[in-house]
Amino acid sequence: xxxxxxxxxxxxxxxxxxxxxxxxxxAGYEVTGYTLEPAKLERLAxxxxxxxxxxxxxxxxxxxIFTMVPASPQVEAVAYGTDGILANARxxxxxxxxxxxxxxxxxxxxxxxxxxxxxxxxxPVSGGEAGAVEAVLSIMVGGEQADFDAARPLLDVLxxxxxxxxxxxxxxxxxxxxxxxxxxxxxxxxxxxxxxxxSGVDLAAALxxxxxxxxxxxxxxxxxxxxxxxxxxxxxxxxxxxxDMGIVTDAARTVGAALPVGAVVANLVAALRAxxxxxxxxxxxxxxxxxxxxxxVGS
Numbered sequence: 001x002x003x004x005x006x007x008x009x010x011x012x013x014x015x016x017x018x019x020x021x022x023x024x025x026x027a028g029y030e031v032t033g034y035t036l037e038p039a040k041l042e043r044l045a046x047x048x049x050x051x052x053x054x055x056x057x058x059x060x061x062x063x064x065i066f067t068m069v070p071a072s073p074q075v076e077a078v079a080y081g082t083d084g085i086l087a088n089a090r091x092x093x094x095x096x097x098x099x100x101x102x103x104x105x106x107x108x109x110x111x112x113x114x115x116x117x118x119x120x121x122x123x124p125v126s127g128g129e130a131g132a133v134e135a136v137l138s139i140m141v142g143g144e145q146a147d148f149d150a151a152r153p154l155l156d157v158l159x160x161x162x163x164x165x166x167x168x169x170x171x172x173x174x175x176x177x178x179x180x181x182x183x184x185x186x187x188x189x190x191x192x193x194x195x196x197x198x199s200g201v202d203l204a205a206a207l208x209x210x211x212x213x214x215x216x217x218x219x220x221x222x223x224x225x226x227x228x229x230x231x232x233x234x235x236x237x238x239x240x241x242x243x244d245m246g247i248v249t250d251a252a253r254t255v256g257a258a259l260p261v262g263a264v265v266a267n268l269v270a271a272l273r274a275x276x277x278x279x280x281x282x283x284x285x286x287x288x289x290x291x292x293x294x295x296x297v298g299s
């Protein structure tokens with residue numbers, strides 16, 4: 001393993017974080033990880049990484065620190081406090097937050113980190129579990145050009161489309177827009193599925209031809225089998241998309257942008273969560289359409 005490569009700390013080894021960290025290990029980087037689930041630490045170690053017993057231990061010698069946790073409160077929990085990143089990372093380290101959080105949280109974190117001599121990029125991703133595993137994520141980045149240039153070799157290991165979108169918080173704003181588009185797209189696909197099935201059409205054939213035309217999308221490509229098999233094992237949970245729809249509707253209200261369709265879909269996501277489906281993949285929006293259409297929904 002080359003000693004010329006920066007040492008990486010990775011905080012948060014969930015559905016997305018684990019395969020992303022492992023892709024860096026495969027690319028030759030020394031990766032030390034920390035997460036709350038021991039099994040995920042064992043997985044990282046089994047794949048060539050190192051397990052740390054705390055955030056502080058993971059980040060103390062790191063040149064670059066990635067965080068991939070569920071929401072703003074978790075980012076703040078690992079960043080701040082005596083055991084957090086800012087108190088234990090060395091000055092000059094680069095913190096890359098790949099979580100999907102509010103733009104203001106990213107802006108505040110960058111300001112607090114600068115006081116400690118730590119550079120920050122917000123770098124949320126899109127592509128789901130499959131995109132993380134295949135290293136084809138879309139990565140939308142906010143921060144300084146020089147820091148983006150320094151991070152680029154690492155980000156290129158993780159994703160296929162890597163773009164600096166503007167200053168701190170810009171990556172999160174673009175991610176919020178991404179989640180708006182994805183949710184509306186999934187909802188439209190779900191409605192089409194129920195319409196097609198109630199009409200007696202061969203669903204597999206219909207989705208194949210639809211995906212070859214203007215109605216085609218990455219969402220339909222990735223989620224077609226979920227719809228066909230009613231397989232809603234989480235790649236991206238409804239709970240998390242509910243959080244993201246809250247971020248985009250709040251941010252849009254702040255800047256005075258109307259989201260008439262987005263607001264409806266945000267409510268449909270919230271309803272699905274209230275019905276106990278929060279732990280399912282967001283393609284389970286299909287279950288909500290089935291309930292509204294009088295279709296029996298499996299447990």
